[in-house]
Amino acid sequence: MGEQAMNLPPARVVGTRPVSASAGSPRGPRRGRFAIAAETALEWVIRLCGISAIVFVFGIFFFVLREGVGFLFGGLNLVQFFFSTEWYPTSVSNVRYGALALIAGTFSVTGLAMLIAVPFGLGAAVFVSEFCNQRVRETLKVVIELLAAIPSVVWGFIGISVLNPLIQEVFHVPVGLNVLNGALLLALMSVPIMVSIGEDALKAVPDSFREASLAMGATRWQTVHRVLLPAAKNGLLAAVLLGVGRAVGETMAVLMATGHAVNIPKSPFDPVRTLTATIAAELGEASVGSPHYQVLFVIGILLFTITFAVNLIADMIVKGTRKR
């Protein structure tokens, strides 16, 4: 071995790093000035695209704030906004911008949806990750992906045309467009994201944990219950949070299926209106620059803040687990 290597011509050691774009090769023809300039320019374009996501997130915040900020700090009574249920944005004599009922609408639909979706989502994640063979797993993952792909307007249409009469029939209520209807749709919409993130979290638990537990004579369920769930706790929490974020921000399905009445619900069979649905329903009729138009952007800022916070927390939880 050694002798053979000695006979080779001396090699230039480059190391496992790329040559920089502007460097001419020490041997062979130098690259043309144009090629170097083109590659340097291209690298700047790539850098620019790289930070584009940051630019867009700030852009969204800036432009939504820009339209609403005038009213947010001059004119809008924040106490009324957060604590009054009187939402009369188009009233001539008695204009009121109390968003409490809308906030309650969003949280009631999201809350009920999570009550349904969390057990199903995490249960399905455990099943897909721990209890089934390769073929069933692949099939279920395709189904989950297709379920996630159904557009929200189609969900809304299903809420109106399928769930509405079904809820009337089963629960003997006069109207089927209510909290329950929206929550069922949101549950079906947020289960896929919970399953895929939850499965990732379970998969991230090292196999040695499973093997150790099974070797002690534990059944699969005991392993899941005592070893995997505690170990994947944070990842599963993040999965739930991302589902919550999805549900809070969902617009078309709740716009069509929750009955469109501004009130604080007392039962799952009351119609409500959510923050997102209010923007979608009223932005078309509010004239640009009017207080009504601006208050809808203030709601947009509120929604942006909520989902930003939820995503940030989910991200920190996931990063925290990875570090450990």
Place this chain on the structure above:
Amino acid sequence: MAATFAETPHIRSKHRQEAVVRVILGLMAFAMVLPLLAIIGYLVVQAWPLLSWDFLTQNPTGGMRKGGVWSALLGTIYLVTTSLVIAAPVGVLAAVYLNEYAKQGWLTRIINLAVVNLAGVPSIVHALFGLGAFVLFAGIGRSILAASLTLAIMTLPVIIASTKEALASVPMSFREACWNVGATRWQTIRGIVLPNSISGILTGVILQVSRTAGETAPIMFTGAVFFKRIEEGNPFAYGLYDQCMALSMHLFTITTQVTDAPKALPYATAVVLLGTVLLVNTVAIALRVKLRARKKW
């Protein structure tokens, strides 16, 4: 049978519990299969009388109570194509930056966080952004261009995430081999990394198409209209600065605004929209399966 291996009552109950749990979890997982099949089946059955080639190629008529979905279908194609042209290069290059250029550090951390947040921002907030930034501030007006820009920014995370995954699956040794013969970073990316990850990138692009086709909220105030007549059979009937109809918006309109439409009409519209989206997704899934089977490393 040696007595030591006899099942004690404790072990038997353990196994019974295991079986019960397996069934319960299995039912929870299959609870997702049922709605998918039920929804598709029910929609197709209800829409059956109207589904035909003419339904796709005729304009809606009679106050959207008759006719087909031509102008909405073409509008959706325009929106999808335009936003794809905008989002694909930016998204792919952003992923190239994250995976090939950037050092792991605070900047990549913030970029990744921004991507996650961009995906998490509610679609209606994207609509407010599109209205404020493109329609009003940039002065584009309500148009296909403004709506497509909004959609492009909204679906950028889809492309970035799957491209990043595709790039990361190319082994480091491929790059090192290329660098060691004196190639620059970009030469390596163009010659080695991109050709080896192109199918994965395509999957992401296809998923972006499916996502874009189904969105309603972001285009409601930035370029989509309730109704617009266009020339039937002319694929160039819309211009970039025109407003357009869209399948998703059309379904919303005939479900909530048109009360006396024939029963099958909204179902047929939903089937066209859902069929388009699921077909596109199936292509992406098939591509991924084929890619995984062919992978050599």
